[in-house]
Amino acid sequence: MNTQWLKISGSVLSALLITAGLLATGTGVAAEADSKKGDFTRGVQAWADNCTRCHDVRDPKELRDDQWITTVYHMRIRAGLTGQQTRDIITFMQGSN
């Protein structure tokens, strides 16, 4: 084993873990069940803002409700969407297909 990478990557990883931890606890405190639910109106905005960034806009009618869940979660990872934006966009897609 190479100790140099251990040092570098160890510190990178611990910085990441601390950030992740902070973010995770942050949301735990802030988020109440109700405000976390998907919201159609916010979804329209988040969809218009984010869904034409990398490719042309995909028609909400292309997919069924369940398929929009997996698709928008897939896009969450790709685009760095927040969990709230993800739920809002899913609600919008499911209400428009």
Place this chain on the structure above:
Amino acid sequence: MKFKLTAIATAVGILTMGSALAAEVDLEKLQADVDKLNAKAVEWEEWKAPKTLVHLAGYADVGYTDKQGEPGSFKVGTFSPIFHYQFSDIVMMEAELEFTIDETGKSEAGIDYFTVDYFISDYVALIGGKFLSPIGQFRQNLHPSWINRMASAPVGFGHDQAAPNAEIGLMFRGGFPVGGRNTMSYAAYIGNGPTFEADGGEIEGIETPGLNRDGDGGKVGGGRLGFYIPGIKLDLGASYATGKASVRTIDNTGAISYDKGRDYTVYGADLTWRISTFRLLGEYVSQEYGAQASSAAPDSGKWTAWYAQASYQFAPSKWEAVLRYGEYDTPHDGQDRNQSAVGVNYLFASNVVAKLDYEFNENPNPGFDAENRVLVQFAYGF
């Protein structure tokens, strides 16, 4: 008269009795029908929201390529099915396979990416497995053929060129608001890193297919930070990763060995901008490695590439025009390329596109040539 009245009364009596009976029968039937429908509706809802969701997506393309000095050929590009399995809002498995056919007709299957994503909070997901390199924008977000506005990748952004393709490791990914609707997205990873392909004492190329073994033991870590302004649809990104990687040698018995790890660094910057149907893309990437005296290929080297692309759809028509310019610079004069390309696309839908491109390819070094190409492609994202 009396008889007549009685007869009428009886007739009315019978009729009302009959209809009351009929109504009763109808109501019962109706109730049974409603119960049946209710049961069906419950069943119907069941499959719509189970805890585990399964979804098949993907893309495919076919085409025709005519390269100067070679016979024109029909082509099957790639058939790339994507599998999504999702358990509640906790975990998702994403996998993209890649099926291709080589010149001799042999089919090959590969795993483009395969990850298990754990959604830790609204702002962080932890991703483990083989993922597309988060360095830059083209390789991870713009290469699928229904997204890419041209039939080919920009020079230097293909397989094992200047832009890293994939990585096996761990990655944190997410985004958060930074004032108004603006967002910051991040990807931070640690992985096995690339390997170098050596030939005749020189490093021929940097291989980044996502290695399932870390030959030199030195990990590579880094990531990308992106800043997105939705008001003007502008995304700016900066990427950086560093660590150790080494030369891989395969001897004539097929045994694989790696020499001592050497410094490896990749960095880049990217931009995507969109105004209505006008889209501007640009990216720069550089991969370099240090010298290693004891190595089979001891010299240091640097591989860089950049491109800029503008496309415009003449809406409401479905026609789109594309222009792209790119440069690719490597330690080997023969591999260097400058490329200008023009294209027209017909957009059947946002996920179905037909493309016709002409590439002007040149090698900027004296004594080397590069061939121009015509490419036709039909791409479908599903």
